Amino acid sequence: MRVALVLVIILPFVIGIGLFLKSRLILQDVSLWELLFSSEWRPLSGKFGFFPFIVSSLWVTVLSLIIAGPICLLTAIHLTQYADNWVLKIMHPVIDILAGIPSVIYGVWGTLVIVPLISNHIAPLFHTDTSGYSILAGGVVLAVMIIPFVLNILIEVFKTIPIELTEASLSVGASKWQTIKLVHIRKAFPGIISAFGLGLSRSFGETIAVLMVVGNVSKIPGGVFEPGYPLPALIANNYGEMLSIPLYDSALMLAAFVLLIVVLLFNLASRILIIRTERYR
Amino acid sequence: MKRQTLIKAEEVFFRVIMFLSSMIIAATLFLIIFSIFYKGLPSLSWDMVSQTPKGGFYFGKEGGILNAIVGSIYLAGGSTLLSLAIGLPLALFLNINIVSKKRLVNAIRFFLDLLWGIPSIVYGAFGFTLMIYLGLKTSLLAGIITVTLFILPIMVRAMDEVIKTIPIGLLEASYSLGSTKSETAYRIFFRQTIPGIVTAILLSFGRAIGDAASVLFTTGYTDHMPTSLTQPTATLPLAIFFQLSVPIREVQNRAYASAAILVFIILIISILSRIFARKFQKNQIK
Incomplete structure (x- = not known):
């Protein structure tokens, strides 16, 4: 048991160190700054600029939260405050199943439904022409994927609000909605922020589903209808060829390392925020 | 007004x-x-689920996806068993041996939550470096090791949440009757929470069978049936991913059939875990 415990505790460090050791090769040649903020990606001539991929990642991640955030917040309030029993009976299994669907299935759904929807119906509304394989498609698919995740955390957050607060608010004459708006949301605010933070980090690391709908063109995207190429997709797409060029291999491992660090920091910040709010309840 | x-x-x-x-x-x-x-x-037809792909690599129009179904079950089953062997003792350890050290237990939970947040592609990349370090080729074994690391935090945390619900009184009663720690763990706590633990196992199995990014580097892909731990093995998620990108209708249809099978498996897992979760709630000591 102690061995298992030690294994679990050293695992993230081993992952971090392993990836870092592999990425040291490229860091000896080029500075980290140059790698992260140069936009020239030509592996065969030794140019590894991650900037377009980082920008794409930010685009799809932020977009997914813009779509999923309000829906999750509204649904969480609905389910914890207003929903009838029959709605709960439907929604609990729905959230569970959504959380269990593998990302590759979301990807297939994206190519079957979202991509044609964007190219045939949404893009014409904005007078643009697109294949549908775009930042927007990636954002929508990611939004659906993080909804069950964020929603579950938000429901937990709203459940921790003490009943006395609600009673006090109602007894001074506030309506139910006023109580929710002025008491619950304010009280739950740190929890909401951390739920969104965890959602962001989940989006940031998601690979296959995004890869299937986002288009994978390595240039800085100029808008939501243009294709992008997020970091995880870059790693996943190039695993076959990277072995032959040591520097390429090293660059992709650096990408994985950056991904790990960003996700861990986001997770750390969000979880600490949750724990602190629970303590001062 | x-x-x-x-x-x-x-x-x-x-x-x-x-x-x-x-x-x-x-x-x-x-x-x-x-x-x-x-x-x-x-x-979806009988041929689809009973035959391996025929013809060239990726491009054969005939045949089915039996190799991916079997491969996925081997991979998910193997890694679930392996992480059960590590995870169950760990979850029991947290709730019995060191339950009085609240800060330590909470720190470990926090740590496991962080591990849960690491994206599967990072596990995949790490598994790949580990593989090279150990001298393994892309194989079922490498896949099982990587996926085990990936689902271990999920399984431990899910079991921990279940075992946590047992009141401390039961622990004290068991001790006062003279049981040792491990008797308490496996004869009392484990038995009491079996339905909940099955739910945790099902959850981890679902994760293991559905994840593509962690097996992409490590398990590889092949048209053949998996015969040994050291061979590359096809899995359902990668069967979907690779065959969908081939511009031949018959091959793409195999991808869609694989997707339907995968969704079907996930739905069954979800129904089963609902049943067990309900059973667990009925057994719970308040």
């Missing part, structure tokens, strides 16, 4: 959009399942 109606109107407005957003989520799930089955079920 006017203010009152405004307040009322605002509440009604928000109640409507809140209800709508719940319904959007439910509708999206039905749309996902419907679109996958609509595309996948017509291609």
Whole structure:
């Protein structure tokens, strides 16, 4: 048991160190700054600029939260405050199943439904022409994927609000909605922020589903209808060829390392925020 | 009076959009399942599930996806068993041996939550470096090791949440009757929470069978049946991913059929875990 415990505790460090050791090769040649903020990606001539991929990642991640955030917040309030029993009976299994669907299935759904929807119906509304394989498609698919995740955390957050607060608010004459708006949301605010933070980090690391709908063109995207190429997709797409060029291999491992660090920091910040709010309840 | 109606109107407005957003989520799930089955079920036949792909690598028009189904079950089954062997003692250890050290237990939980947040592609990349370090080739074994690392935190945390619900009184009663720690762990705590632990195992199995990014580097892909731990092995998620990108209709149909099978498996897992979760709630000591 102690061995298992030690294994679990050293695992993230081993992952971090392993990836870092592999990425040291490229860091000896080029500075980290140059790698992260140069936009020239030509592996065969030794140019590894991650900037377009980082920008794409930010685009799809932020977009997914813009779509999923309000829906999750509204649904969480609905389910914890207003929903009838029959709605709960439907929604609990729905959230569970959504959380269990593998990302590759979301990807297939994206190519079957979202991509044609964007190219045939949404893009014409904005007078643009697109294949549908775009930042927007990636954002929508990611939004659906993080909804069950964020929603579950938000429901937990709203459940921790003490009943006395609600009673006090109602007894001074506030309506139910006023109580929710002025008491619950304010009280739950740190929890909401951390739920969104965890959602962001989940989006940031998601690979296959995004890869299937986002288009994978390595240039800085100029808008939501243009294709992008997020970091995880870059790693996943190039695993076959990277072995032959040591520097390429090293660059992709650096990408994985950056991904790990960003996700861990986001997770750390969000979880600490949750724990602190629970303590001062 | 006017203010009152405004307040009322605002509440009604928000109640409507809140209800709508719940319904959007439910509708999206039905749309996902419907679109996958609509595309996948017509291609699903006995040949599809009983034969391996025939013809060239990726491009054969004949045959089915038996290799991916079997490969996925081997991979998910192997890694679930392996992480059960590590995870169950660990979860029991947290709740019995060191339960009095609250800070330590909470720190470990926090740590496991962090591990849960690491994206599977990072596990994949790490598994790949580990593989090279150990001198392994892309193989079923490398896949099982990587996926085990990936699902271990999920399984331990899920079991921990279940075991945590056992009241401390049961622990004290067991000790006072003279049981040792391990007797308490396996004869009392484990037995009491079996349905909940099965739910945790099912959850981990679902994760293991559905993840593509962690097996992409490590398990590889092949048209053949898996015969040994050291061979590359096809899995359902990668069967979907690779075959969908081939511009031949018959091959793409195999991808859609694989998707339908994968969704079917996930739905069954979800139903089973609901049944066990309900059973667990009935058994729970308040």
